[in-house]
Amino acid sequence: MNGGSNVTAAFAAELGLTQEEFERAVAILGRAPSLTELGIFSAMWSEHCSYKSSRIWLKTLPTTGPRVICGPGENAGVVDIGDGDAVVFKIESHNHPSFIEPYQGAATGVGGILRDVFTMGARPIAILDSLRFGSPLHPRTRHLVSGVVSGIAGYGNCVGVPTVGGECEFDPSYDGNILVNAMCVGLARADRIFYSAAAGPGNPVIYVGAKTGRDGIHGATMASAEFGADAGEKRPTVQVGDPFTEKLLIEACLELMAGDAIVAIQDMGAAGLTSSTVEMAGKGGLGIELDLDRVPVRETSMSPYEIMLSESQERMLMILRPGSEADARTIFTKWELDFAVIGRVTETGRLVLRMNGTIAADIPVEPLVKGAPLYERPWRRRDPAPEIDPASLPDRDPVACLQRLLASPSLASKRWLWEQYDYLVMGNTVKRPGGDAAVVRVAANGKALALATDCTPRYCRGDPTRGGAQAVAESWRNLTAVGAKPLALTDNLNFGSPERPEIMGEFVGVIEGMREACLALDYPVVSGNVSFYNETNGSAILPTPVIGGVGLIADASDAVDLALKGDGNALILIGQTSGHLGCSLYLREIEGSRAGPPPAVDLAAERRNGDFVRRAIRAGYVAACHDLSDGGLLAAVAEMAMAGGRGVVLDSPPAELPRNAFLFGEDQARYVVETADPTALIDAARAAGVPARVIGTVGGVALTLSGAGAISVDALKAIHEAWLPSFMTQG
Amino acid sequence: MRAVVVIFPGSNRERDLCAALALVTGHEPVRVWHRDATLPEADLIVLPGGFAYGDYLRCGALAAHSPIMRGVRERAANGTPVLGICNGFQILTEAGMLPGALLPNRSLRFTCRDIHLRVENNQTIFTCGYGAGQTIKVPVAHHDGSYTADPDTLDWLEDRGLVAFRYCGPAGELAEEANFNGSARAIAGILSDSRTILGLMPHPENATDPLLGSTDGRAFFDGLVGALQ
Numbered sequence: 001m002n003g004g005s006n007v008t009a010a011f012a013a014e015l016g017l018t019q020e021e022f023e024r025a026v027a028i029l030g031r032a033p034s035l036t037e038l039g040i041f042s043a044m045w046s047e048h049c050s051y052k053s054s055r056i057w058l059k060t061l062p063t064t065g066p067r068v069i070c071g072p073g074e075n076a077g078v079v080d081i082g083d084g085d086a087v088v089f090k091i092e093s094h095n096h097p098s099f100i101e102p103y104q105g106a107a108t109g110v111g112g113i114l115r116d117v118f119t120m121g122a123r124p125i126a127i128l129d130s131l132r133f134g135s136p137l138h139p140r141t142r143h144l145v146s147g148v149v150s151g152i153a154g155y156g157n158c159v160g161v162p163t164v165g166g167e168c169e170f171d172p173s174y175d176g177n178i179l180v181n182a183m184c185v186g187l188a189r190a191d192r193i194f195y196s197a198a199a200g201p202g203n204p205v206i207y208v209g210a211k212t213g214r215d216g217i218h219g220a221t222m223a224s225a226e227f228g229a230d231a232g233e234k235r236p237t238v239q240v241g242d243p244f245t246e247k248l249l250i251e252a253c254l255e256l257m258a259g260d261a262i263v264a265i266q267d268m269g270a271a272g273l274t275s276s277t278v279e280m281a282g283k284g285g286l287g288i289e290l291d292l293d294r295v296p297v298r299e300t301s302m303s304p305y306e307i308m309l310s311e312s313q314e315r316m317l318m319i320l321r322p323g324s325e326a327d328a329r330t331i332f333t334k335w336e337l338d339f340a341v342i343g344r345v346t347e348t349g350r351l352v353l354r355m356n357g358t359i360a361a362d363i364p365v366e367p368l369v370k371g372a373p374l375y376e377r378p379w380r381r382r383d384p385a386p387e388i389d390p391a392s393l394p395d396r397d398p399v400a401c402l403q404r405l406l407a408s409p410s411l412a413s414k415r416w417l418w419e420q421y422d423y424l425v426m427g428n429t430v431k432r433p434g435g436d437a438a439v440v441r442v443a444a445n446g447k448a449l450a451l452a453t454d455c456t457p458r459y460c461r462g463d464p465t466r467g468g469a470q471a472v473a474e475s476w477r478n479l480t481a482v483g484a485k486p487l488a489l490t491d492n493l494n495f496g497s498p499e500r501p502e503i504m505g506e507f508v509g510v511i512e513g514m515r516e517a518c519l520a521l522d523y524p525v526v527s528g529n530v531s532f533y534n535e536t537n538g539s540a541i542l543p544t545p546v547i548g549g550v551g552l553i554a555d556a557s558d559a560v561d562l563a564l565k566g567d568g569n570a571l572i573l574i575g576q577t578s579g580h581l582g583c584s585l586y587l588r589e590i591e592g593s594r595a596g597p598p599p600a601v602d603l604a605a606e607r608r609n610g611d612f613v614r615r616a617i618r619a620g621y622v623a624a625c626h627d628l629s630d631g632g633l634l635a636a637v638a639e640m641a642m643a644g645g646r647g648v649v650l651d652s653p654p655a656e657l658p659r660n661a662f663l664f665g666e667d668q669a670r671y672v673v674e675t676a677d678p679t680a681l682i683d684a685a686r687a688a689g690v691p692a693r694v695i696g697t698v699g700g701v702a703l704t705l706s707g708a709g710a711i712s713v714d715a716l717k718a719i720h721e722a723w724l725p726s727f728m729t730q731g
Numbered sequence: 732m733r734a735v736v737v738i739f740p741g742s743n744r745e746r747d748l749c750a751a752l753a754l755v756t757g758h759e760p761v762r763v764w765h766r767d768a769t770l771p772e773a774d775l776i777v778l779p780g781g782f783a784y785g786d787y788l789r790c791g792a793l794a795a796h797s798p799i800m801r802g803v804r805e806r807a808a809n810g811t812p813v814l815g816i817c818n819g820f821q822i823l824t825e826a827g828m829l830p831g832a833l834l835p836n837r838s839l840r841f842t843c844r845d846i847h848l849r850v851e852n853n854q855t856i857f858t859c860g861y862g863a864g865q866t867i868k869v870p871v872a873h874h875d876g877s878y879t880a881d882p883d884t885l886d887w888l889e890d891r892g893l894v895a896f897r898y899c900g901p902a903g904e905l906a907e908e909a910n911f912n913g914s915a916r917a918i919a920g921i922l923s924d925s926r927t928i929l930g931l932m933p934h935p936e937n938a939t940d941p942l943l944g945s946t947d948g949r950a951f952f953d954g955l956v957g958a959l960q
Contacts, residue, residue, distance in 0.1 A: 150840070153840075153841045154841075157841055157872070158741070158782040158785060158786075159743070160742075160743020242785070243782075243785065244740070244785025244787065245785075247741055247743065247782075247785075248741075419840075419842055419843055419844050420840050420842070420843070421841075422843045422872045423843055424747075424870050424934070424937045424943075425743055425744055425747065425780075425872065426746055426747065427751075427943065428943075430942055441943075443750070556942055557942055
């Protein structure tokens with residue numbers, strides 16, 4: 001063993017291992033680790049790979065259900081959608097690299113999540129991106145938006161997978177730590193799912209894809225620490241993406257997967273060859289021996305340490321049935337990709353790495369995996385914020401307020417951004433970006449999937465438990481609003497440092513709320529990702545648990561959208577309105593206040609109202625539907641009017657509430673529905689115990705508030721579309 | 732009607748195109764890999780959209796030198812119709828089978844959206860499904876779609892009726908803002924002098940199903956398949 005004598009606890013600390021973790025590694029090996037071994041321990045025990053601060057809490061989330069084929073723990077979640085089909089999906093963050101190098105950081109985020117999905121045997125059919133940037137006034141924000149969006153576009157467009165949805169918001173808490181969460185959804189045959197557990201001692205271990213270089217070394221460790229003043233110096237830890245190679249890798253892997261050559265397969269994501277090898281061996285309870293001299297490299301004189309910790313992109317590790325190597329090689333050669341037998345599965349339970357005739361590492365796999373540290377970090381709940389009395393706020397002109405909200409960075413149209421994504425390629429995009437959820441057809445049999453990402457971080461700061469529940473409920477509601485039955489979700493939990501009790505308290509609260517909502521809505525978590533240490537110089541991001549939801553529509557032609565369809569139709573408000581303005585967008589943008597608790601989430605009402613809306617859509621009563629969220633009722637109605645290019649006359653608000661609390665309050669479990677048959681819909685709602693009332697009529701060219709002014713839909717559109725393009729062309 | 736779709740490494744709209752052709756012909760077209768030295772018999776050769784070879788050089792530049800392109804060129808010279816959409820159009824210009832070049836969009840950004848096209852010449856196998864001067868709505872999805880050529884070439888194309896489609900407004904009007912990518916004379920698609928080769932940037936194959944937003948592309952394939960049957 002080389003190099004062991006130089007490795008000290010002080011050096012281990014530079015790689016992110018604590019003194020105690022270093023001692024644990026020494027105890028596992030029974031000696032000082034070599035440099036390569038230390039690198040492997042530090043990567044596998046990084047927060048990013050080991051979930052050491054989050055695992056005990058993640059275990060409390062519901063992860064099973066009658067349709068769940070595979071929950072968390074594999075590369076992606078798998079859910080049965082009938083007819084022998086399965087949907088495979090996951091969301092993952094690329095926050096730290098995207099802040100350091102926005103184009104490549106975001107591009108490789110897309111590349112990584114695509115691999116997680118096709119590794120399972122699924123053809124990727126959709127990408128969504130949930131983005132959070134700092135204040136538009138921050139000098140770096142424009143550069144970051146531009147780089148991230150073109151990185152996502154550059155990668156997703158080239159691989160030919162449509163980017164159909166997502167979200168983009170701005171808040172000063174992200175000034176030093178932007179969030180780039182990419183979700184990929186794929187389609188597989190339910191009986192042809194591929195897993196990562198190694199099997200069959202003696203079976204060959206195959207490396208395919210791109211060559212290994214010195215890029216992204218220790219990316220996982222970098223993503224497991226907060227930023228200081230030196231963020232810019234971390235650029236060498238960011239990987240470089242090659243979407244063309246990824247496209248070839250998708251086609252080659254899916255071609256090979258049509259046969260029976262593959263025993264197990266794992267992509268090389270964070271911590272590259274290290275985590276893929278260790279995870280495959282660990283899950284199979286076996287050992288793996290690698291001959292690192294055989295790893296295809298693109299640079300000379302790479303050390304075992306560099307080879308094992310490189311995060312070069314577009315690489316996969318496979319275990320094949322003996323004798324199938326030649327056929328597999330033919331496929332990868334056709335697609336002009338590297339294919340190398342680099343090792344074999346063993347019965348030893350040890351990871352043994354050889355290079356240049358010496359042993360660079362020899363680690364027992366089980367203690368490395370199961371002996372990973374597990375922390376129950378101290379956490380502290382925040383005191384709840386006092387309620388806001390809407391009657392205490394000034395009575396302002398609602399039309400002027402609406403204009404300010406629609407022009408605000410949160411609500412302004414994100415068309416500038418999503419028109420840079422190819423959302424049509426593959427020819428199955430039924431509902432395009434800009435609505436509550438995208439709808440993508442499953443071509444073969446007329447089914448469709450509804451897809452959305454959601455989170456309201458200001459709610460999660462205001463009350464983490466309510467915020468966590470609300471994020472899940474809003475995701476469920478967005479899928480419902482297009483007519484889908486929500487199936488399952490993937491979560492991307494973005495937080496500050498778990499070593500601070502108040503941040504850990506946010507995490508614990510959010511998980512509690514998510515758990516309640518998942519259980520109440522039969523909406524399990526099947527995959528996910530945790531991103532801690534999103535803070536700079538002690539200042540953390542808003543807690544941001546992004547929920548990526550997937551729903552099923554039996555017949556794609558039943559899907560509805562938010563665009564108003566016909567003059568004379570009635571608008572009906574579904575759900576109870578109490579005028580809750582705490583933590584609302586109205587309060588923030590109009591009154592300049594972040595005070596108050598977020599709205600309560602009544603999960604029974606959420607389910608009852610949503611189930612009613614979905615039934616009404618299926619029964620054909622619904623011409624258009626929109627869920628109520630940021631900006632409340634008036635923002636939702638305006639969005640429906642703009643999407644349909646039709647006016648609306650809204651009835652006078654009820655007398656018992658302050659006008660703007662009714663118009664802009666953010667009570668949950670609500671929808672606006674357009675229908676040609678209001679009587680039937682109201683009667684059905686009454687029978688179902690669902691609050692419903694007619695609030696206006698479609699028609700004309702203006703949004704008119706009875707007794708409180710009007711504005712033309714064209715003027716609203718101009719305001720709504722102006723902000724982002726104008727922001728991006730300034731400076 | 733036997734259509735052959737050429738697949739380059741990095742092609743990514745072949746599925747959309749094959750689906751549109753299958754919708755009209757009732758059978759799947761033949762797919763050919765770019766390394767194949769020989770082309771099967773074909774009534775129509777199609778180069779689909781995508782990013783052949785990643786388009787890391789100029790768009791279409793490497794694909795234009797792919798082994799299969801020798802066969803495509805020979806067949807085209809013998810009169811077999813060739814259709815290049817988006818990246819396929821870029822490849823045809825790089826291969827010298829159509830004049831001019833496709834430069835980055837005026838915005839310097841990839842743009843995916845519905846646009847309007849005016850049918851400038853409906854007396855061809857590719858456009859005979861449309862009326863003369865008809866306006867259609869189809870999507871675009873490209874970064875390098877700004878058609879350019881020297882003024883003499885542009886005049887030659889115009890004089891000989893080789894401009895197939897132009898970007899226009901919803902009522903067919905030519906307008907600066909409708910020419911979103913800044914193409915010379917708002918050109919969206921051109922024909923070879925023989926009128927048997929068409930290159931166009933927009934995607935009629937993504938507008939063939941009412942469920943997906945527009946059916947204005949359907950007549951493109953109906954007309955083409957009808958003319959070749």
